Amino acid sequence: MFDLPDDEILPQSKQHAFWTWSAQAKVNPIPIKSARGVYFWDTSGKRYLDFNSMMMCVNIGHGNERVIEAMVAQARELTYAAPGMATKIRAIASKLLAEISPGGRLTKILFTLGGADANENAVKLARGYTGRFKILTRYRSYHGATAGAMALTGDPRRVAWEPGLMPGVVHFLDPYRYRSTFHRTMPDIPEAEFCQDYLNHLEEIIRFEGAETIAAILIESVTGTNGIIVPPDGYLQGIRKLCDQYGIVMIADEVMSGFGRTGKWFAVDHWGVIPDIMTMAKGLTSAYAPLGAVAMKPEIAAVFNERVFESGLTYTAHPISLAAAVANINVMREDKLVEHAAEMAPVLNRLLKDLGEAHTSVGEIRSIGLFGIIELVKDRETKEPLTPWNESSPEMIAFRKTCLENGLYLYTHWHTALIIPPLLITETQLKEGFTVLDKALQVTDKAVK
Numbered sequence: 001m002f003d004l005p006d007d008e009i010l011p012q013s014k015q016h017a018f019w020t021w022s023a024q025a026k027v028n029p030i031p032i033k034s035a036r037g038v039y040f041w042d043t044s045g046k047r048y049l050d051f052n053s054m055m056m057c058v059n060i061g062h063g064n065e066r067v068i069e070a071m072v073a074q075a076r077e078l079t080y081a082a083p084g085m086a087t088k089i090r091a092i093a094s095k096l097l098a099e100i101s102p103g104g105r106l107t108k109i110l111f112t113l114g115g116a117d118a119n120e121n122a123v124k125l126a127r128g129y130t131g132r133f134k135i136l137t138r139y140r141s142y143h144g145a146t147a148g149a150m151a152l153t154g155d156p157r158r159v160a161w162e163p164g165l166m167p168g169v170v171h172f173l174d175p176y177r178y179r180s181t182f183h184r185t186m187p188d189i190p191e192a193e194f195c196q197d198y199l200n201h202l203e204e205i206i207r208f209e210g211a212e213t214i215a216a217i218l219i220e221s222v223t224g225t226n227g228i229i230v231p232p233d234g235y236l237q238g239i240r241k242l243c244d245q246y247g248i249v250m251i252a253d254e255v256m257s258g259f260g261r262t263g264k265w266f267a268v269d270h271w272g273v274i275p276d277i278m279t280m281a282k283g284l285t286s287a288y289a290p291l292g293a294v295a296m297k298p299e300i301a302a303v304f305n306e307r308v309f310e311s312g313l314t315y316t317a318h319p320i321s322l323a324a325a326v327a328n329i330n331v332m333r334e335d336k337l338v339e340h341a342a343e344m345a346p347v348l349n350r351l352l353k354d355l356g357e358a359h360t361s362v363g364e365i366r367s368i369g370l371f372g373i374i375e376l377v378k379d380r381e382t383k384e385p386l387t388p389w390n391e392s393s394p395e396m397i398a399f400r401k402t403c404l405e406n407g408l409y410l411y412t413h414w415h416t417a418l419i420i421p422p423l424l425i426t427e428t429q430l431k432e433g434f435t436v437l438d439k440a441l442q443v444t445d446k447a448v449k
């Protein structure tokens with residue numbers, strides 16, 4: 001459609017494109033040409049197995065014709081409508097999201113452009129609903145890169161932009177068992193006690209901050225890039241209880257953990273917890289078009305029945321994105337991809353365990369659904385990470401390089417490697433990726449003391 005020789009894609013991009021999350025002089029992007037299912041190809045024809053669903057978002061896999069057709073049909077019918085207009089696709093999409101929301105209870109939907117602005121709007125709604133200001137979020141979290149979402153983020157990506165971010169956010173600690181601050185000398189503590197200690201920690205913070213000042217507790221239901229931290233049973237239920245007790249709005253960030261990623265539509269569904277507000281993006285359209293959403297209980301929306309909700313976006317409820325979302329959800333239903341992710345969950349967990357047993361540099365593996373992680377260490381006893389805090393290391397760089405050279409694309413974060421493939425992946429394809437991981441871990445094993 002648009003002409004540019006393949007061999008000019010990289011140099012021309014490097015000259016004119018500005019890259020996010022990167023030092024401009026050091027970028028080395030893959031010049032991607034096409035993608036299908038769980039694979040993509042670069043301009044030299046090399047095939048990669050996509051173990052990160054690109055950016056943890058292509059949940060249904062690449063190049064799905066049903067979604068593409070729906071987007072094309074929508075573009076022909078009505079490409080865009082002003083945010084204040086009612087469209088057929090907006091009516092269908094919002095009803096569909098209300099139906100699949102936890103317990104079918106989050107029945108009012110605000111559409112955004114992605115995850116960061118979904119979280120920012122969730123905060124505005126919670127502040128408006130409660131008349132309170134503070135938001136509690138966790139340290140091991142990522143909630144987006146706009147100024148408000150960055151303030152919500154707990155990990156060091158926030159620190160780079162301080163001061164100047166949205167005020168009023170207080171962070172607390174995550175129930176991260178492998179490196180639990182409170183339990184270093186009691187690794188075998190029963191799950192219920194471990195869980196209660198973290199709920200007590202949170203309640204103490206609520207009291208110190210003043211419950212009457214706290215609008216919301218906002219958390220990733222299962223932590224994504226900061227470690228696939230699966231909450232102990234009772235934790236999300238405990239947060240729900242604390243929110244009810246203190247009149248705080250519970251916001252679940254399901255941007256990464258939603259849409260089948262954990263083997264349920266939403267991660268909160270594993271524990272039967274219904275948040276007051278839930279934010280979504282990524283798997284909402286499987287990234288066929290940009291879209292985020294905030295689903296809320298009707299009583300939260302009702303606060304703005306007479307009062308104006310002073311916020312909006314030009315591209316709110318963009319028809320092409322909504323067509324992608326509806327078609328994407330239909331594909332997930334027709335192809336039973338949520339069920340498939342649940343079926344693949346024990347397969348992925350077994351493969352991770354086998355890898356852990358075979359390689360001394362694996363400190364711990366964790367997974368839920370098709371959401372997995374390998375945590376790499378220099379020493380299993382001390383759990384010393386393979387990279388220093390918030391850095392990379394030659395071993396980690398070599399690990400990723402080996403994966404890429406062998407056609408496996410994946411995301412590494414500090415001393416961890418994430419396994420987040422498209423949900424339609426088969427056991428054979430998972431094993432294909434693990435053969436490469438096995439090879440790449442021989443590199444990191446050499447760093448073990």
Ligand SMILES: Cc1ncc(COP(=O)(O)O)c(C=O)c1O
Nearest residue numbers: 114115116142143144255256281
């Ligand atoms: C849990 C979570 N929340 C929010 C976001 C931000 O989403 P976006 O990049 O669409 O703004 C991300 C992105 O990775 C995420 O993982």
